[in-house]
Amino acid sequence: MGQPVTGGQRDHPKRLFGAVCETAREKFDPHEREIEHVLFGGDRRTLMAFRKQCTYFERYGDRVMERVLPVPGDPRRDSLERIPREIWSSKLYVLARGSSG
Numbered sequence: 417m418g419q420p421v422t423g424g425q426r427d428h429p430k431r432l433f434g435a436v437c438e439t440a441r442e443k444f445d446p447h448e449r450e451i452e453h454v455l456f457g458g459d460r461r462t463l464m465a466f467r468k469q470c471t472y473f474e475r476y477g478d479r480v481m482e483r484v485l486p487v488p489g490d491p492r493r494d495s496l497e498r499i500p501r502e503i504w505s506s507k508l509y510v511l512a513r514g515s516s517g
Contacts, residue, residue: 430469437470457485
């Protein structure tokens with residue numbers, strides 16, 4: 417039989433997401449106008465839960481990319497060091513709206 421889950425264990429993701437959200441706000445706010453794109457990486461369910469709790473990134477609107485960068489397995493240093501290559505392997509297409517008339 418498994419260990420009972422305590423209230424503190426249940427609240428751990430909520431506290432962690434809150435801390436990550438606050439850190440992101442501190443780091444991103446001074447550069448908000450300069451930030452062209454925001455990408456997330458990791459497990460999609462975890463990201464959905466995080467984005468539900470951390471509404472900070474809603475202010476970035478269309479600048480939040482739909483693509484989710486893979487962070488296989490445990491997000492240890494070696495996985496995180498591969499992320500820049502993954503980002504730079506992305507292709508970005510800018511489509512200009514033409515005047516219709």
